[in-house]
Amino acid sequence: MRTMNARILVVDDDTALAEMIGIVLRTEGFDPVFCADGSEAVEAFRSSNPDLVLLDLMLPGMDGIEVATRIREESGTPIIMLTAKSDTADVVKGLESGADDYVVKPFNPKELVARIRTRLRPSPHTSADVLHVGDLVLDVAGHEVRRGDGKINLTPLEFELLLALAIKPQQVFTREMLLEQVWGYHYKADTRLVNVHVQRLRAKVEHDPDNPRIVMTVRGVGYRAGTAS
Amino acid sequence: MRTFDWRGWLRRLVGLWRSSLQLRTVAITVLLSTFAVTIIGAYMAISVGNNLFDSRRDELLTQSAQASDTVQKLFNATAEQGAATNIENAARTAFTAVLQSSASTAGTQIAILRAPDQTGARVPNDVASPGLQPASLISTALEKRVTAAGASNDTPRVYWQSVAIRHDNVVDPGIVIGSSVTLPSSGRYQLYLIYNLSDAQQTLGSVQSTLLLGGLALIVLIGAVTWVVVRLVVGPVRVAADTAEKLAAGELERRVPERGDDELATLARSFNGMADSLQKQIVRLATLSQVQQRFVSDVSHELRTPLTTIRLAGDVLYDQRETFPPATARTAELLRTQVQRFEILLADLLEMSRYDAGAVDIDTEPTNLVRLVEDAVDSVSSLAETRGSELRVVAPGGYFEAEVEGRRIRRILQNLLGNAIDHGEGRPIDVYVDSNQSAVAIAVRDYGIGMTPAAMERVFDRFWRADPSRQRTTGGTGLGLAISLEDAALHGGWLEVWSAPGEGSCFRLTLPRERGTTLRSSPLELPPEEDRGDDDD
Ligand SMILES: Nc1ncnc2c1ncn2[C@@H]1O[C@H](COP(=O)(O)OP(=O)(O)OP(=O)(O)O)[C@@H](O)[C@H]1O
Numbered sequence: 021m022r023t024m025n026a027r028i029l030v031v032d033d034d035t036a037l038a039e040m041i042g043i044v045l046r047t048e049g050f051d052p053v054f055c056a057d058g059s060e061a062v063e064a065f066r067s068s069n070p071d072l073v074l075l076d077l078m079l080p081g082m083d084g085i086e087v088a089t090r091i092r093e094e095s096g097t098p099i100i101m102l103t104a105k106s107d108t109a110d111v112v113k114g115l116e117s118g119a120d121d122y123v124v125k126p127f128n129p130k131e132l133v134a135r136i137r138t139r140l141r142p143s144p145h146t147s148a149d150v151l152h153v154g155d156l157v158l159d160v161a162g163h164e165v166r167r168g169d170g171k172i173n174l175t176p177l178e179f180e181l182l183l184a185l186a187i188k189p190q191q192v193f194t195r196e197m198l199l200e201q202v203w204g205y206h207y208k209a210d211t212r213l214v215n216v217h218v219q220r221l222r223a224k225v226e227h228d229p230d231n232p233r234i235v236m237t238v239r240g241v242g243y244r245a246g247t248a249s
Numbered sequence: 250m251r252t253f254d255w256r257g258w259l260r261r262l263v264g265l266w267r268s269s270l271q272l273r274t275v276a277i278t279v280l281l282s283t284f285a286v287t288i289i290g291a292y293m294a295i296s297v298g299n300n301l302f303d304s305r306r307d308e309l310l311t312q313s314a315q316a317s318d319t320v321q322k323l324f325n326a327t328a329e330q331g332a333a334t335n336i337e338n339a340a341r342t343a344f345t346a347v348l349q350s351s352a353s354t355a356g357t358q359i360a361i362l363r364a365p366d367q368t369g370a371r372v373p374n375d376v377a378s379p380g381l382q383p384a385s386l387i388s389t390a391l392e393k394r395v396t397a398a399g400a401s402n403d404t405p406r407v408y409w410q411s412v413a414i415r416h417d418n419v420v421d422p423g424i425v426i427g428s429s430v431t432l433p434s435s436g437r438y439q440l441y442l443i444y445n446l447s448d449a450q451q452t453l454g455s456v457q458s459t460l461l462l463g464g465l466a467l468i469v470l471i472g473a474v475t476w477v478v479v480r481l482v483v484g485p486v487r488v489a490a491d492t493a494e495k496l497a498a499g500e501l502e503r504r505v506p507e508r509g510d511d512e513l514a515t516l517a518r519s520f521n522g523m524a525d526s527l528q529k530q531i532v533r534l535a536t537l538s539q540v541q542q543r544f545v546s547d548v549s550h551e552l553r554t555p556l557t558t559i560r561l562a563g564d565v566l567y568d569q570r571e572t573f574p575p576a577t578a579r580t581a582e583l584l585r586t587q588v589q590r591f592e593i594l595l596a597d598l599l600e601m602s603r604y605d606a607g608a609v610d611i612d613t614e615p616t617n618l619v620r621l622v623e624d625a626v627d628s629v630s631s632l633a634e635t636r637g638s639e640l641r642v643v644a645p646g647g648y649f650e651a652e653v654e655g656r657r658i659r660r661i662l663q664n665l666l667g668n669a670i671d672h673g674e675g676r677p678i679d680v681y682v683d684s685n686q687s688a689v690a691i692a693v694r695d696y697g698i699g700m701t702p703a704a705m706e707r708v709f710d711r712f713w714r715a716d717p718s719r720q721r722t723t724g725g726t727g728l729g730l731a732i733s734l735e736d737a738a739l740h741g742g743w744l745e746v747w748s749a750p751g752e753g754s755c756f757r758l759t760l761p762r763e764r765g766t767t768l769r770s771s772p773l774e775l776p777p778e779e780d781r782g783d784d785d786d
Pocket residue numbers: 664668669672695697698699700708713714715716723724725726727728729730731753754755
């Protein structure tokens with residue numbers, strides 16, 4: 021995935037804002053595509069095949085949460101939500117339906133670009149090609165997770181989350197550490213991001229998500245990878 | 250062990266006494282009526298006894314007078330006949346006559362004795378009922394009075410005295426009535442009649458026990474009636490109290506049953522009326538606050554989207570300002586700073602309106618306040634440096650964990666620190682943190698321009714600034730302290746100010762360590778004692 025000329029789908033009904041975002045993105049060397057209606061968003065996603073989606077939560081036609089769910093059904097492409105309210109249940113709903121991150125309006129260009137860059141950057145480099153967590157095998161170069169012969173479909177973000185834990189199996193990661201490593205936040209950010217995505221990851225990789233063996237909870241501290249078997 | 254049980258019992262009784270109006274009313278009524286019935290009963294018993302005795306005595310006095318007359322007549326007749334044997338037997342004859350006359354009731358004892366002041370031969374001899382020892386029943390006082398009356402022929406002719414008659418180990422009340430009679434040939438004699446009054450005593454006893462029983466029955470009856478009456482009144486009151494409690498707990502549908510037209514029904518009706526209007530008000534306010542909340546969030550969204558566009562545009566222009574002619578470059582700069590200011594103002598206003606709508610939830614977790622203070626100090630340290638103020642944190646040990654929402658406390662601290670730096674005249678700023686078992690306090694002390702008492706009254710007012718023209722570095726809408734105050738109140742905490750012109754200001758934030766507890770005092774003085782020891786290092 022190349023950062024330069026990465027294609028970004030901007031789904032926002034406010035044309036002025038969309039156009040402004042487009043200007044900012046173009047200055048930064050991205051290739052923006054636009055869609056102003058929720059009900060056309062999925063169609064636009066299929067036809068433009070973007071590297072990342074900027075999605076307004078409040079949209080005519082179909083709301084952002086619904087759009088995120090639909091996109092997640094067919095692809096792991098990073099989704100960043102644009103929201104006017106950070107403290108509502110909408111944000112959690114958006115994250116639960118598959119959005120990777122969110123930006124609160126009013127944001128400034130640097131903030132937006134930084135969020136986009138983090139989601140588009142390549143995974144951290146490791147010496148090992150293959151890592152083991154529990155009964156899972158992580159193919160680092162191929163961005164693949166397998167259990168036995170079956171392949172498990174993870175989004176890039178979920179893969180990166182699992183990889184971060186797997187690279188240092190001994191270490192306990194606090195939510196803040198994960199926010200920094202996986203989401204690129206260097207200051208205090210919303211720990212709900214971690215909570216929600218750990219849940220989504222567990223739903224995919226655990227045999228019994230209520231009794232996790234791969235992404236273990238360390239009470240009062242955070243998470244660590246399960247021991248390889 | 251036993252005393253302990255006894256105490257517990259007593260405590261329970263006192264508790265019951267305090268809590269039950271019914272018990273208290275019945276107990277007081279019974280107590281008072283017992284008192285009244287006792288007094289009335291005692292009075293009645295005494296006066297009945299007196300009357301009984303008086304009438305019996307008067308009757309006996311009449312009887313005695315008759316007996317005395319009989320004896321006198323007999324004596325006179327005997328003297329006229331003059332026979333010596335008759336005279337010898339006169340006393341005995343008289344005795345028999347009295348015994349047989351109506352004057353004697355059963356158990357009456359009779360004595361005919363020669364008056365002690367008579368000289369000469371004792372003819373006839375003294376006569377007395379068998380078993381009667383005149384000396385033991387007839388006191389000398391009575392004897393003297395009878396004697397004196399005999400000597401002077403005075404009226405009244407009968408004299409009496411109460412006595413106790415002892416027989417067979419029983420003591421009966423009795424009365425001795427004496428009179429003087431004269432046997433013309435041989436001198437004066439005295440007739441004593443001793444009546445036993447035990448029958449009257451018996452009557453009195455039965456009257457008294459009737460009174461006692463009647464009194465007891467009356468008291469029990471009064472108690473029962475009070476119990477029923479109080480129950481009739483207290484019952485509905487209790488129902489009303491229960492309903493009020495349920496209402497207060499949020500069950501707005503609760504009502505008191507209305508029955509009849511009496512005062513209690515009026516109470517129930519007005520209670521229900523109150524509940525109705527209360528419910529209406531609450532529902533109205535709830536809808537109002539919902540509308541307000543929705544409005545706030547709509548405004549928030551509607552304003553934020555264009556503001557984002559303006560901000561992006563401003564920043565894009567600002568980034569390219571070097572390529573513009575100077576005037577345009579300056580415009581780009583102004584645009585950017587004013588958009589930032591607008592953003593802060595909008596955020597503050599939204600926060601304020603959220604408070605006004607009551608739409609604020611607090612999300613607390615145990616937080617180390619010293620860490621929080623250090624964070625806040627770090628975040629303003631570069632600002633402090635440009636103004637030349639040194640920031641010092643004074644935090645002696647203690648319990649520093651408190652259940653707070655970190656974001657809000659950080660916001661309060663940033664505002665207090667920003668204000669202190671703005672008005673601190675470049676002098677050092679001390680931040681004190683201290684705690685006790687129930688509370689944590691943070692005080693921000695500056696040694697800058699300070700405030701007049703009039704200004705102190707208004708610092709927490711919205712949009713109020715002492716000197717609007719003063720150069721500002723931390724925004725400056727005048728909403729900072731108003732929001733801080735709301736944030737503190739949301740935690741159940743206090744935000745107070747001390748200030749003196751030229752001496753600087755001190756803002757003290759006190760927070761309960763546990764959510765929901767009420768503050769009584771603050772661990773820090775206002776302003777805190779100056780700590781001069783730590784300047785050396
Ligand atoms: N430490 C202080 N010393 C002297 N005056 C103060 C101090 N703190 C606050 N004030 C006065 O109280 C006013 C209100 O303060 P407040 O924090 O509410 O608003 P602000 O700082 O002007 O703006 P904002 O905090 O909203 O950016 C200030 O403008 C100032 O006049």
